[in-house]
Amino acid sequence: MNKCLWGAALSAGQCEGGIASRGYSIADSQPMEKGRVFKRYPEPDPEKYYPTQNAVYFYENYQSDIELMEEAGIECLRTSFAWCRLYPTGMELEPDATGLAFYDDVIDRLLAAKIEPIITISHLEVPYALFEKYGGWENPEFCESYVRLAKCVIEHFKGRVHYWITFNEMNMTLHLPLCIGVGIDRSENELQCKYQALHQMFIANAKAIQYCKQVDPSASIGAMIAYSPIYPLTCNPLDVEKARKLNLENLMVSDVLVDGCYPPYALELFKRENLQIDVDEPLLKNTVDFLATSYYSTNATSVDNTTQSSGNLFGGAVNPYLKQTEWGWQIDPLGVKICLHDLYDRYRIPLLITENGIGAKDVLEDGEIHDPYRIEYLNDHIDKIKECIEEGVELYAYTMWSFLDQVSASSGQMSKRYGIVYVDLDDNGKGSAQRFKKDSFYWYKEKIKAR
Ligand code: BG6
Numbered sequence: 001m002n003k004c005l006w007g008a009a010l011s012a013g014q015c016e017g018g019i020a021s022r023g024y025s026i027a028d029s030q031p032m033e034k035g036r037v038f039k040r041y042p043e044p045d046p047e048k049y050y051p052t053q054n055a056v057y058f059y060e061n062y063q064s065d066i067e068l069m070e071e072a073g074i075e076c077l078r079t080s081f082a083w084c085r086l087y088p089t090g091m092e093l094e095p096d097a098t099g100l101a102f103y104d105d106v107i108d109r110l111l112a113a114k115i116e117p118i119i120t121i122s123h124l125e126v127p128y129a130l131f132e133k134y135g136g137w138e139n140p141e142f143c144e145s146y147v148r149l150a151k152c153v154i155e156h157f158k159g160r161v162h163y164w165i166t167f168n169e170m171n172m173t174l175h176l177p178l179c180i181g182v183g184i185d186r187s188e189n190e191l192q193c194k195y196q197a198l199h200q201m202f203i204a205n206a207k208a209i210q211y212c213k214q215v216d217p218s219a220s221i222g223a224m225i226a227y228s229p230i231y232p233l234t235c236n237p238l239d240v241e242k243a244r245k246l247n248l249e250n251l252m253v254s255d256v257l258v259d260g261c262y263p264p265y266a267l268e269l270f271k272r273e274n275l276q277i278d279v280d281e282p283l284l285k286n287t288v289d290f291l292a293t294s295y296y297s298t299n300a301t302s303v304d305n306t307t308q309s310s311g312n313l314f315g316g317a318v319n320p321y322l323k324q325t326e327w328g329w330q331i332d333p334l335g336v337k338i339c340l341h342d343l344y345d346r347y348r349i350p351l352l353i354t355e356n357g358i359g360a361k362d363v364l365e366d367g368e369i370h371d372p373y374r375i376e377y378l379n380d381h382i383d384k385i386k387e388c389i390e391e392g393v394e395l396y397a398y399t400m401w402s403f404l405d406q407v408s409a410s411s412g413q414m415s416k417r418y419g420i421v422y423v424d425l426d427d428n429g430k431g432s433a434q435r436f437k438k439d440s441f442y443w444y445k446e447k448i449k450a451r
Contacts, residue, residue: 004389004395004396004397004398005075005076005116005396005397005398006074006075006076006397006398006447006448006451007074007075007076007077007078007115007116007118007397007398007399007400008069008072008074008077008078008399008400008401008402008403008420008444009077009078009079009354009355009399009400009401009402009403010058010077010078010079010080010402010403010404010406011079011080011120011123011124011125011168011402011406011409012058012079012080012081012082012085012123012125013025013027013052013055013080013082013123013124013125013407014027014052014055014056014124014402014406014407014408014409015055015056015058015079015402015404015406015407016055016058016059016082016085017052017053017054017055017056017057017058017059017060018054018057018059018060018085019053019054021059021085021098021099022082022084022085022088022096022099023084023085023087023088023089023090023127023128023129024084024088024127024128024129025052025082025083025084025125025126025127025128026124026125026126026127026128026131026178026179026181027052027124027125027179027409028050028052028053028084028125028128029041029042029044029050029128030050030052030179030412031045031048031049031050031051031412032048032049032050032051032411032412032413032427032428033048033411033412034411036179036410036411036412037176037178037179037409037410038176038178038179039178040178040185049412049427049428049429051407051412051413051414051427051429052125052407052412054429055406055407056404056405056406056407056414056423056425056433057433058404059102061433061435062105062106062109063109064435065403065404065421065435066106066109066110066113066115067113068403068421068435068437069110069113069115069403070113070114070115071445072403072420072441072444072445072448073445073448073449074115074403074444074448075114075115075116075397075448076115076116076117076118076163076397076399077110077115077116077117077118077399077403078118078119078120078165078352078354078355078397078399079106079117079118079119079120080119080120080121080122080123080125080168081103081119081121081149081153082099082125083122083125083126083127083146083149084125084127085099085102085103086099086100086103086149086152086153087127087145087148087149088127088129089127089129089130090126090127090129090130090145090149091127091129091130091133091145093148095149095152095156100156103153103157107157107160107161108160111160116162116163116397117160117161117162117163118163118165118352118354118397118399119153119157119161119163119164119165120165120166120167120168120224120354121146121149121150121153121164121165121166121167121208122146122149122166122167122168123167123168124168124179124180124409126180126181127145130142130145130181131181131183135183135186135187136177136181136182136183136193136197137173137180137181137182137197137198137200137201137204138182138183138187138193138196138197138200139200140200140203142181142200143200143201143203143204146204147204147207147208147211150166150204150207150208150211151208151211151215154208154211154212154215154216154219154221155211155215155216158215158216158219159216159218161219162218162219162220163219163220163221163222163290163352163396163397164208164212164219164220164221164222165221165222165223165224165292165352165354166204166205166208166209166221166222166223167201167205167223167224168224169224169225169226169294170198170201170205170223170224170225170253170257171225171226171227171249171250171253171254172226173194173197173198173201174194174195174198174249174253177193177194177197179409180197181197182194182197191273191275192273192275192276195270195275195277196275196276196277198253199277199278199281202256202257202281202284203281203283203284205223205257205286205288206283206284206285206286207283207286208221209221209286209287209288210283210286213286220289220290220350220396221288221289222257222288222289222290222291222292222352223257223288223291223292224291224292224293224294224352224354225250225253225254225257225291225292225293225294226250226293226294227250227251227254227293227294227295227339227342227343228295228296228297228298228299228335228339229247229298229299229335229338229339229342230243230246230247230298230299230300230301230316231243231298231299231300231301231319232300232301232302233300233301233302233304233306233317233319234302236302236303238303239301239302239303242301242302242303243300243301246301247342248263248265249265251263251346252265252266254291254293254343254346254347256284257287257288257291258287258288258291258347258349259287260284260285260286260287261279261284261285262277262279262284266279267279288349289349289350290349290350290351290352290396291343291347291349291350291351291352292351292352292353292354293339293343293351293352293353293354294353294354294355294356294401295335295336295339295353295355295356295381296329296355296356296357296358296401297322297329297330297331297332297335298319298322298330298332298335298338298339299316299317299319299330300316300317300318300319300330301316301317302317306318309324309328309329309330318330319332325358325359325360326359326360326361327359327416329358329359331358331377333377333380333381333383333384334384336353336356336381336384336385336388337384337385337387337388340353340385340388340393340395341388341391341393344388344392344393344394349394350394350395350396351393351394351395351396352395352396352397352398352399353385353395353397353398353399354397354399355399355400355401355402356378356381356398356399356400356401357374357377357378357400357401357402357418358373358374358377358378358418359408359416359417359418360373360374360416360417360418361415361416361417362405362417362422362438364422364424364436367436368436368439369422369436369437369438369439370438370439371438371439371440372439374420374438374440375439375440375443378400378440378443378444378447379443379447382398382447385398386451400420400444401418402418402419403419403420403421404419404421404423404435405417405418405419405421405422405423405425406418406419406423412427413427414426414427414429415427419438420437420438420440420441420444421435421436421437421438421441422435422436422437422438423435424436
């Protein structure tokens with residue numbers, strides 16, 4: 001069996017906060033409300049609460065949070081660097097020294113605690129000023145700012161960070177463009193804008209990989225998608241065909257990352273929709289060392305009108321064989337096995353699961369949180385992942401989502417909790433921000449020890 005690191009994940013934008021010491025991001029402009037990821041918010045509304053600005057105060061508490069990680073026995077932490085902490089508007093030519101010193105300390109403390117950092121260079125918190133000025137990822141000048149960020153951190157953390165992920169969930173560029181920084185609302189052709197943005201991100205990804213290979217060849221660098229296999233709801237060939245196409249829409253992203261060229265599916269789409277994409281871009285040949293994916297659930301689809309599951313970003317029919325979370329995400333441990341085998345059979349390169357977990361309304365009672373549903377979810381998924389490893393899937397790491405409760409990306413709620421450590425804050429940011437270990441914290445510690 002190959003060696004897989006077992007750990008947990010966070011993302012800077014969802015846990016750090018510390019708005020006074022950094023720039024303002026797209027995430028900071030999104031209030032706590034449903035549908036926030038589908039809109040642009042040009043002006044703050046004084047009546048609303050903006051959760052990522054202070055998030056869960058990781059910026060103020062990181063030393064003790066890392067001590068908790070050490071106590072939990074996690075072997076790796078997948079997190080990100082906040083772009084706006086290093087380049088407050090995204091347009092500075094040099095990084096902010098205080099921001100860099102903060103991450104120096106975070107990384108050094110993780111290493112001292114024998115926790116391998118796995119760093120995502122950009123995770124949903126693009127500088128707002130950059131977005132306003134350049135329109136978004138569809139603009140190559142915008143992407144150059146990202147490349148500056150990527151080069152800066154790869155060079156600065158050389159020898160200390162051994163795993164880099166260029167982008168979080170790249171296929172979400174097609175599904176959640178505005179919150180990722182794609183200016184579809186100001187473009188004349190939305191489809192062109194989305195695929196152009198994705199193409200520019202592929203180039204930025206390739207430049208980061210090229211640079212990493214030159215500067216720190218001992219590091220591994222990859223990128224991430226969100227892969228939720230889509231099942232046909234029935235064996236009606238029309239359902240099967242629909243599911244195949246929906247899966248391809250997402251897998252075309254990893255195809256480019258791994259193969260270094262667009263697959264036939266994409267070429268046909270560009271032709272059919274008359275999209276102008278430079279598919280012969282030679283930089284795409286800089287391919288990933290590994291592929292990371294999040295896995296929360298599977299989805300189902302049908303050509304017939306069926307009851308739709310709520311909550312899943314990819315949407316889809318309710319699968320009658322599966323239970324759902326309180327937010328309507330379908331729970332499917334076997335699906336993680338299908339996810340890993342699909343990807344490994346297709347690419348035969350090492351994989352990482354960088355997010356997997358359940359959002360639930362935990363209750364704090366006398367300093368304790370009993371979360372058997374989280375233990376069950378994680379346990380069932382981890383067991384399936386272990387089966388995959390035994391069956392030959394090469395997995396570098398598994399990082400459950402999430403170490404701390406964090407601000408939910410889609411809703412901005414705190415009550416949608418994923419952590420194995422509870423953070424005492426409510427949906428309006430009220431509370432002590434004190435940390436409490438959940439039952440799942442103790443369970444995960446034992447699970448890691450026993451592997
Ligand atoms: C992933 C994102 O899509 O899903 C995370 O990378 C996010 O940032 C996670 O938090 C869970 O989604 P949500 O909306 O429940 O927080």
